[in-house]
Amino acid sequence: MYKVLLASVGHFFDSTAEIPSIFKRAGCIVDVFCSEESWLRSNRFHDNWIEAPDDEENFKYHLADYVRKNTDNYNWILLLDEFTLKLMNNFIGDDQLLIDRLLPIKKIENREVLSSKIGMSNACTRYNITTPRFINYTEDLSLDYIAQNLDFPILLKEDFSFSGLGIQYCATINEFQACLDKVLSKKNLVLQEFIVGEDIGVEALFYNGQLVSYNCSTILSYMTDKFSFTTRRIYYQDADLALQLKKLGESFGISGLGSIQYIYHKERNLFYLIETDLRSNSWMPYSKFMENDMSEGVKQIMSGKIIGEFPKTTPVNERLEIAIFDRDVRRCMKNKDLKGFLRWAFNYKGYWRFMPFYDTKLFKRIFTKLYKDFFKIA
Incomplete structure (x- = not known):
């Protein structure tokens, strides 16, 4: 077994x-x-x-x-x-x-990508993977140097951060200093050009550098701003993005789970790799509602026969809207979003199936947390 x-x-x-x-x-x-x-x-x-x-x-x-x-x-x-x-x-x-x-990597020379935004950016350069232009910040860099080498707006990112924490948007060079002053430690900061385009979230499963399973999504709702975690998404398949993921897996030697983010620039027809976090996220179990179930990918690994083929680009009318129950309800409470509450109340697009009634143990903990959050907010 x-x-x-x-x-x-x-x-x-x-x-x-x-x-x-x-x-x-x-x-x-x-x-x-x-x-x-x-x-x-x-x-x-x-x-x-x-x-x-x-x-x-x-x-x-x-x-x-x-x-x-x-x-x-x-x-x-x-x-x-x-x-x-x-x-x-x-x-x-x-x-x-x-x-x-x-x-979760088999090419140990790429170990720097693990939990490091600087490491990921360096690896992208090595393997010619499209990513926004970046600078590894040091305190001896002048504002003139930064302005000459990056086009604003930019993102100031702490090297180790998650769920949008440790990321600041700097619209101009004048705003940059104010953003920098908010950072407690000036070591290991990444300055990355901000690409305007479509945010794409990806959950993927790799094994020994080979892409086994993936699903990608556009974002419908964030908890607060676009650098915070997401609560609602629309899932689909994209053949061009699958090719990007295959190259990423082979280049880095990924073997495990991947929570990955791209930005698609329509005019340039380019996918910019923004994040490669080689760990789980809350969306992965929801693949059971999709055609490309991550559990089926695990079965391929168990059998030793990885197919390596994926559905073509998903037709628009077959895209699937998914919401994480506790996250989205907390977002509705925080933002006083009545329309959002009504989605859950009236089973909008089958939302009730995303409520954790299928796991009594998880259900109890989630509702206990929501109950505490509700009365804290109230």
Whole structure:
């Protein structure tokens, strides 16, 4: 039986909650390595829970020790969130066993892409992957140098950030200094040109550099601004984007999950790679509602026969609108969006199927959180 271990540090990443269902639906035995309060164990789709410390310092030693002792018991081990990936990447050094078992890349020379925006930008340059022009900021750079090498507006990005945190929009060179003053640490900052175009979110599964499964989407709703996390999307397939993903997987040597973002510039007919986060996200389990179910990709990996073929570009009338229940309801509460509430009340486009009634354990935790949020806001 194919056996996987899913690991996550801390208890605050709700994006991991439904990831075990992807592997369970594929027929895997699913073990989770996390703390008692972790969202990763707030589901009924895992078989075994290995208790882990909830502080990072102890977590990394416990996970490394567990993997060394049980490496032959698992076909696949995945680190599910940005903090766990960064923590273990920094910790394991040149330990080849842990590199092979824990890191979601097979070309170790590309290790810098893990949890680093600078690393991703550098790798894109190496492999001729289209990405916005960028500068790795240092405090000795003058404003004149920045203005000469980048066209404004730009994004100021902290090297390690997630869900839109640590990203600032700077419309002009005059605004840049004010944005920079808000950053506590001036080390490892990326200045990236802001590309105007269509935001495209991608969830992908890779294995040994090969693209196994993917779904892409346009964004309908953000929690706050366009740098925050999303609550509603429209999903489809795009043959041209699939080619971009294949090149990305082969170039970086990706082997695992990918939460990826592109911006499509229509006039130039170019996909600009913006983010390559090699971890899970909250949208991945919703592939079960789509033609290209990520669980089917896991089955291909289990069988050793990866098809590597994907549907052609999805017709407009076959695109699927999906919303994450708790995220979108919290957005509606925060923004006093009555129309948004009515979508859920009247089962707009089948929204009720996205409510977590299919998992009583997850349902209880989500509604407890919403209840607390509601009365906090009220």
